[in-house]
Amino acid sequence: MGLPFSALNKLGVPGLGAVTTGQVYDRHFKDRDTGTFKDFHLAYVEFCKYFNTVLPGQDFDTPDRGELEAFHKKWAVADEPGRKKMFIEYMQENVHEAKVDDSLFIMAGLAAPAAAIIAKKSGESIPQVKKFKVHLIPNVIFVPVCTLVAIMGATAVQMSKKSKDNNKPTS
Structure with a gap:
């Protein structure tokens, strides 16, 4: 169901790497108060909603709440440039295309x-x-x-x- 990301990237459609960089992080996390896990989780849910609408036809499985809380503890103590890098790496490692049983x-x-x-x-x-x-x-x-x-x-x-x-x- 759908083309792989590499084929879409060749056609000019943004892929996972392009979507998780710069603009999306800045839009949902940079200027937002995410000190508490509750605030971070709300921003993350909005990010996921946006992420799934940027790539039409694609749905992504996200990490469960426990994994996200563990990441937030590390992420909250990092400085702003480090946060962005940590977030992008975390997303690339832990967010995968949803598998559908056809x-x-x-x-x-x-x-x-x-x-x-x-x-x-x-x-x-x-x-x-x-x-x-x-x-x-x-x-x-x-x-x-x-x-x-x-x-x-x-x-x-x-x-x-x-x-x-x-x-x-x-x-």
Whole structure:
């Protein structure tokens, strides 16, 4: 899904290295009071939101709160030029492109059309389903709609799983 950063850089699209340098750091951290972890965390969340919008189509997994707190302790005692360098190095080491499991989408995309036709045919003989008059909907509309719903369901399952993984307590 998408081109690697190196191919995009050759086409003139900014990559991870270009985005994390200078302007983004200055915009979110340089002139901001980030002495406490709470203030730093708010600035970091805004930075991540901006970072994900600068590179359309890309999502990045960020470090968990414990790792971020440990970094903040080191970062808070450094001077301003050192902070910027530390932050850029930290981002390059700890922020990675989000991995998406495409197998769920592929299975939903392959199974949904056949399941839609089977459901439509079996719905003609089941009285509870027959009252919805699904047999009146043409296959050219019914199958793509069912496939779209299946893919949306796969997306929801994946988002739910990722949300549960992110909410696990760290030790």
